Amino acid sequence: MSQAPGSSGSAVGAVEKLLQLLGGKWLAAAISAAASLGIPEALAEGPLSLEALADRIACRPDALRRLLRVLLGEEVVRMNARGEFELAEMGELLRGDQLGALARFVGSPFGWDPWSALADSVRTGEAAFQKHHGLPLFDYLDHHAEQAHLYHAAIDAFSKNEARVLAETFDFSNVSRVADVGGGRGTLLVEVLSHWKHLTGVLLERPAAVEEARRAFAAAGIEDRCEARIGDFFEEVPEDADACVLMHIIHTWDDATAIDLLRRCGSAVGPDGTILIVEGVLVPDWRRDLTNLLDLEMLVLCGPGHERRKPEIRRLRTAAGLQLTETSPLTGGVRLFGARPRPDRKSSATR
Numbered sequence: 001m002s003q004a005p006g007s008s009g010s011a012v013g014a015v016e017k018l019l020q021l022l023g024g025k026w027l028a029a030a031i032s033a034a035a036s037l038g039i040p041e042a043l044a045e046g047p048l049s050l051e052a053l054a055d056r057i058a059c060r061p062d063a064l065r066r067l068l069r070v071l072l073g074e075e076v077v078r079m080n081a082r083g084e085f086e087l088a089e090m091g092e093l094l095r096g097d098q099l100g101a102l103a104r105f106v107g108s109p110f111g112w113d114p115w116s117a118l119a120d121s122v123r124t125g126e127a128a129f130q131k132h133h134g135l136p137l138f139d140y141l142d143h144h145a146e147q148a149h150l151y152h153a154a155i156d157a158f159s160k161n162e163a164r165v166l167a168e169t170f171d172f173s174n175v176s177r178v179a180d181v182g183g184g185r186g187t188l189l190v191e192v193l194s195h196w197k198h199l200t201g202v203l204l205e206r207p208a209a210v211e212e213a214r215r216a217f218a219a220a221g222i223e224d225r226c227e228a229r230i231g232d233f234f235e236e237v238p239e240d241a242d243a244c245v246l247m248h249i250i251h252t253w254d255d256a257t258a259i260d261l262l263r264r265c266g267s268a269v270g271p272d273g274t275i276l277i278v279e280g281v282l283v284p285d286w287r288r289d290l291t292n293l294l295d296l297e298m299l300v301l302c303g304p305g306h307e308r309r310k311p312e313i314r315r316l317r318t319a320a321g322l323q324l325t326e327t328s329p330l331t332g333g334v335r336l337f338g339a340r341p342r343p344d345r346k347s348s349a350t351r
């Protein structure tokens with residue numbers, strides 16, 4: 001393995017760096033707490049003194065001061081000339097309708113606690129989440145409405161921008177109906193159907209997300225064109241669509257399961273259909289990268305599920321009888337892979 005960047009300095013430098021890295025736990029917890037306490041929403045209305053902010057969010061001023069000191073150091077908040085606190089750019093992003101939902105999930109006991117068993121996951125390859133909470137992630141969410149809301153809001157915060165870029169950049173003019181398989185709260189269909197008015201859509205999801213998706217479709221005024229179906233994508237994939245989106249789905253599963261799902265989607269859209277795979281792509285070297293970190297999150301949450309490099313995604317696609325039609329970057333390390341069934345492929349799913 002090549003050396004980590006910056007690790008070649010003096011021993012003092014290395015100690016300093018290691019301590020900073022370990023402090024990442026405290027930083028993530030502090031940022032998550034800021035979101036959970038509603039600091040971004042309170043300060044969005046204007047700058048506040050320590051006492052006024054403490055009063056607004058029902059905290060002890062002396063303890064809040066300690067949290068704010070860290071948030072000042074990380075430029076989440078700043079202090080104005082009157083000594084009041086106001087939101088910096090990252091603080092604005094921490095509002096609940098933006099990345100705040102992700103921050104809340106990161107620090108919630110449900111999302112945070114399984115990380116204490118990361119070493120176990122590395123030893124066994126099994127999901128720390130299941131060991132910790134007693135059920136695989138999505139089964140757990142089926143039985144815990146509050147956590148399901150937290151999880152789906154976090155995923156939405158993460159994938160909202162990708163959905164918008166996909167809607168703006170992919171040419172849907174030759175598509176008539178889009179199936180979003182495992183489409184969460186429906187954000188992708190909201191973006192795509194709002195942009196492309198001729199389209200209809202169908203979301204296939206587990207029960208925990210479907211009600212929220214229906215509300216999102218109604219709020220966006222697309223409920224007449226967009227259906228939300230409860231279902232299990234290992235049992236059925238909508239067969240009445242000519243395009244099928246799998247956004248952040250195949251990274252949840254091992255290769256055999258991912259191939260099976262891709263094959264199933266290829267059969268569902270038929271020989272002239274389109275498959276749109278949206279996934280983070282691992283960089284081909286050891287530099288620090290968000291997708292590498294997300295890959296560890298997948299290990300903790302889903303065990304065998306993992307992020308992939310481009311050649312690994314290509315292998316899955318080929319094994320599922322799909323051929324690449326286009327690929328383009330969406331946001332950060334996330335890419336769109338457009339594919340269609342190979343004319344010579346076998347048409348049935350294996351599972």
Ligand SMILES: C[S@@+](CC[C@H](N)C(=O)[O-])C[C@H]1O[C@@H](n2cnc3c(N)ncnc32)[C@H](O)[C@@H]1O
Nearest residue numbers: 138159182183184205206231232233234247248
């Ligand atoms: C990582 S989330 C991605 C959500 C959405 N595609 C996005 O990118 O915002 C994975 C989704 O797959 C759904 N899911 C998991 N297993 C499923 C199954 N067997 N059938 C249908 N949906 C499933 C989960 O409920 C969850 O919403």
